[in-house]
Amino acid sequence: MASLSPLLHNFAPEDIAQLSTFGESLNFLDGETLIEEGDINEHLYLVLRGKLSVMKADDFGPQQIAEITVTGSLGEVSVFDPGSASATVKAVGEVEVWRISKDNLERLHDVRPKVAYRLVTRICGCLAQRLRDLNQRFVDGT
DSSP states (O other), X not given: OGGGOGGGTTOOHHHHHHHHTTSXXXXXXXXXXXXXXXXXXXXXXXEEEEEEEEEEEETTEEEEEEEEETTOXXXXXXXXXXXXXXXXXXXXXXXXXXXXEHHHHHHHHHHOHXXXXXXXXXXXXXXXXXXXXXXXXXXXXX
């Protein structure tokens, strides 16, 4: 799991082992939905294998707005502020993800606070980079 996610880069093997017990591995077939736009989501997902399509509905139907591949993650906002999913996420081909719920992330904090802190710090870094990217796109007019 560590070799597949930048969020877990440089985590000790024992920390990865502990972290993995707080989440679950899930498999999806081509076209299956992980997250439906508008549904409540309280999970962070790490893509271990395959590719995901992120789609947002507009007046013309669903539009693909992003692809997430191995080493990618999604749901980072949901573990801090659970709410309605802003987009639909579907598997493209066979996909394996690992997910952890907001509640289990809080339990991890109780058991291994340093591991939880490192993970949360990495999640915040990921969100900050996405915000920087959006700001740049806004400035560039794209």
